[in-house]
Amino acid sequence: GQNIDxxxxxTATEGAIVQINCTYQTSGFNGLFWYQQHxxxxxxxxxxxxxxxxEEKGRFSSFLSRSKGYSYLLLKELQMKDSASYLCAVRExxxxxxxxxxxxxxxxKVEL
Amino acid sequence: xxxxxxxxxxxxxKTGQSMTLQCAQDMNHEYMSWYxxxxxxxxxxxxxxxxxxxxxxxxxxxxxxxxxxxxxDFPLRLLSAAPSQTSxxxxxxxxxxxxxxxxxxxxxxxxxxx
Numbered sequence: 001g002q003n004i005d006x007x008x009x010x011t012a013t014e015g016a017i018v019q020i021n022c023t024y025q026t027s028g029f030n031g032l033f034w035y036q037q038h039x040x041x042x043x044x045x046x047x048x049x050x051x052x053x054x055e056e057k058g059r060f061s062s063f064l065s066r067s068k069g070y071s072y073l074l075l076k077e078l079q080m081k082d083s084a085s086y087l088c089a090v091r092e093x094x095x096x097x098x099x100x101x102x103x104x105x106x107x108x109k110v111e112l
Numbered sequence: 113x114x115x116x117x118x119x120x121x122x123x124x125x126k127t128g129q130s131m132t133l134q135c136a137q138d139m140n141h142e143y144m145s146w147y148x149x150x151x152x153x154x155x156x157x158x159x160x161x162x163x164x165x166x167x168x169x170x171x172x173x174x175x176x177x178x179x180x181x182x183x184x185d186f187p188l189r190l191l192s193a194a195p196s197q198t199s200x201x202x203x204x205x206x207x208x209x210x211x212x213x214x215x216x217x218x219x220x221x222x223x224x225x226x
Binding site: 031033035040042043044045050087099100101104 | 147
């Protein structure tokens with residue numbers, strides 16, 4: 001089984017940088033995902049990390065440390081449209097199937 | 113490309129009624145799954161399928177059945193609805209990227225059981 005922790009809520013200012021942390025405990029780590037979910041909409045894929053280090057995609061970056069069971073999502077140059085819930089999800093095991101375990105999400109509010 | 117299509121978007125049931133949530137994808141994805149999302153609980157896996165004819169249970173399978181007769185369709189059946197099944201249900205299908213399966217979600221089905 002897995003335990004995934006992320007902060008419930010965060011608030012940041014437009015144009016600023018925000019870091020959303022995710023810690024996990026798992027017996028067979030095989031990748032970590034970040035998804036964005038706007039209110040009343042479906043989650044959409046942001047990033048994937050399976051090796052240690054930083055993955056950068058435009059304004060969004062994601063970092064992974066497998067030894068620490070830790071990841072973060074970094075959002076730069078925040079925009080109002082970035083107000084959403086950010087879901088950390090861990091894949092455990094290998095082979096077929098897509099059994100992801102999701103954290104409860106971090107609700108980010110971007111203010112003027 | 114429609115992606116992942118779920119129907120209905122909204123449904124109200126009485127306790128004990130049965131219904132099927134439909135899910136179809138046109139991306140030729142092998143993997144399909146159903147999640148439910150409840151406040152403070154995050155997305156929880158109900159059932160998943162790695163291909164036509166193959167299904168398996170997720171974290172919270174009780175009260176739900178699935179089948180996968182074709183690659184495109186993965187319906188979720190509630191046999192006897194209970195108020196605890198009031199939730200938002202998401203169907204998702206997967207493609208591979210860099211060795212991982214990236215989920216594409218449908219728009220969701222909001223179910224209320226009275």
